[in-house]
Amino acid sequence: MSESAEERSEEQTSAALVDADTIAAIATAPGLAGVGVIRISGAEASRIGRALLGGLPSPRQASLRQLSDPLASDPDQALIDEGIALWFPAPNSFTGEDVLEWQGHGGPVVLQLVLDAIRGQGARLARPGEFSERAFLNGKMDLAQAEAVADLIASASASAARGAVRALRGEFSDQVHALVADLTGLRVLVEATVDFPDEDIDVIESHDVVSRIAQLIGNHRTLIANSRQGRLLAEGVSVVLVGAPNVGKSSLLNALLGSDRAIVTDIPGTTRDLIEADLVLDGMPVRLVDTAGLRDSEDPVEAAGIARTQARRAQADLEILVRSAEQATELEPALGDPAQAADIARAPLSLTVVNKSDLVDPKQDRIADAVYVSALTGDGLEALRGEIAKAVGREPGDGQFTARQRHLDALDHSVAALETALENIDAQAGIELVAEELRLAQDSLGSITGQFTADDLLGEIFGSFCIGK
Numbered sequence: 001m002s003e004s005a006e007e008r009s010e011e012q013t014s015a016a017l018v019d020a021d022t023i024a025a026i027a028t029a030p031g032l033a034g035v036g037v038i039r040i041s042g043a044e045a046s047r048i049g050r051a052l053l054g055g056l057p058s059p060r061q062a063s064l065r066q067l068s069d070p071l072a073s074d075p076d077q078a079l080i081d082e083g084i085a086l087w088f089p090a091p092n093s094f095t096g097e098d099v100l101e102w103q104g105h106g107g108p109v110v111l112q113l114v115l116d117a118i119r120g121q122g123a124r125l126a127r128p129g130e131f132s133e134r135a136f137l138n139g140k141m142d143l144a145q146a147e148a149v150a151d152l153i154a155s156a157s158a159s160a161a162r163g164a165v166r167a168l169r170g171e172f173s174d175q176v177h178a179l180v181a182d183l184t185g186l187r188v189l190v191e192a193t194v195d196f197p198d199e200d201i202d203v204i205e206s207h208d209v210v211s212r213i214a215q216l217i218g219n220h221r222t223l224i225a226n227s228r229q230g231r232l233l234a235e236g237v238s239v240v241l242v243g244a245p246n247v248g249k250s251s252l253l254n255a256l257l258g259s260d261r262a263i264v265t266d267i268p269g270t271t272r273d274l275i276e277a278d279l280v281l282d283g284m285p286v287r288l289v290d291t292a293g294l295r296d297s298e299d300p301v302e303a304a305g306i307a308r309t310q311a312r313r314a315q316a317d318l319e320i321l322v323r324s325a326e327q328a329t330e331l332e333p334a335l336g337d338p339a340q341a342a343d344i345a346r347a348p349l350s351l352t353v354v355n356k357s358d359l360v361d362p363k364q365d366r367i368a369d370a371v372y373v374s375a376l377t378g379d380g381l382e383a384l385r386g387e388i389a390k391a392v393g394r395e396p397g398d399g400q401f402t403a404r405q406r407h408l409d410a411l412d413h414s415v416a417a418l419e420t421a422l423e424n425i426d427a428q429a430g431i432e433l434v435a436e437e438l439r440l441a442q443d444s445l446g447s448i449t450g451q452f453t454a455d456d457l458l459g460e461i462f463g464s465f466c467i468g469k
């Protein structure tokens, strides 16, 4: 191998050294609570702990302490709070650094006083996700696991939470590592022949390189399918309801939600702004968006609403084209003219729903592939829920780990590189080209776990975390 995987990963680690500052943050949510937690991480944590608590507790043992600010101008006012201190010396802590955790009273003022006293001792405020970032940089967990920490905190359903904790425990990362291990084995073989081009064909044939790559592609595909389910759990989907005025889009949103979120009237053009509501379908978080009915409107407010509808369609995963059973026939256009405009970007997936099924004879001819419902009676809503889940590719059942779109993209890139490697072998294009594609595949997989990940991507990932995590 011209450059071994180990050398590369060492390079990466040294390029991304943890900075030496000691950081602190309130780790609990703002507001009044029984307990509020403050975390300090870094080399100064022990000195700060001694200064504020008069001494450090024994490692990993809860200790009731008084916390005072030694820099208080009036010594009578130095005492700030009484609470539990926990001391986690490096490397056995969340970040891998010395960590001091304070569990005090959970009021914003008292917590701020404690934080100010800590900062007075030289710690700086942590950036969002900086504790997790340090845990990652110190090798406590890989990038996909760190993302699972954020996904667990943000999970919008019980299934999503269970999936995130699985990913946090490494169920997803382990499968990525297994692919990397297979790939590394192949690279060793292929790269060993780069310097002996005459033996190319022999080596490829005698070691079943083609079938091993094909096998690897198959393993990628299995992981991609599972990760798709995981992405649906973690990131959810957005579904936009579009259609002509008065077909019952708002009624449908309310019916699916089980509450009167949107205003419903028999006056066409009632809904103007976008109305967003969250629900959970089969464990999958769904952001449902009700919109202004599509028609040519002279009313500037309604026209603005229609413009928003059109813009929102492009951002949705799925659009539900709502029609009314009173008018719906196969020949009629589902939407008014503004919807037919060719230049309107639309959601990648769509589903046709015919509402107001209660108003027509059930024996009347039906539009093929449409879901018939009545927002009024609730008829067909269960089937609609199932069709929405099916349309976005959700398979029922639990037992999945969460994943992100970023991971799916990386797995797709890896598969593409492996397929190119196979084409190169087929075309006898030279072993260097095969080796290069295998390297690209491994780099893609490495970006999932953070082995090869650009600093700006790390900043983006950890920047979306909470402060104090």
Ligand SMILES: Nc1nc2c(ncn2[C@@H]2O[C@H](COP(=O)(O)OP(=O)(O)O)[C@@H](O)[C@H]2O)c(=O)[nH]1
Binding pocket: 244, 245, 246, 247, 248, 249, 250, 251, 252, 263, 264, 265, 266, 267, 268, 269, 270, 271, 293, 355, 356, 357, 358, 359, 373, 374, 375, 376, 377
């Ligand atoms: N009979 C019947 N009327 C409905 C149904 N859904 C909505 N409507 C009525 O149709 C009218 C328009 O409904 P709305 O939800 O405001 O339609 P939107 O303009 O598409 O949002 C209202 O008078 C609703 O009560 C349904 O399933 N059956």
Ligand SMILES: [Mg+2]
Binding pocket: 249, 250, 251, 262, 263, 270, 271, 290, 291, 293
């Ligand atoms: Mg409406």
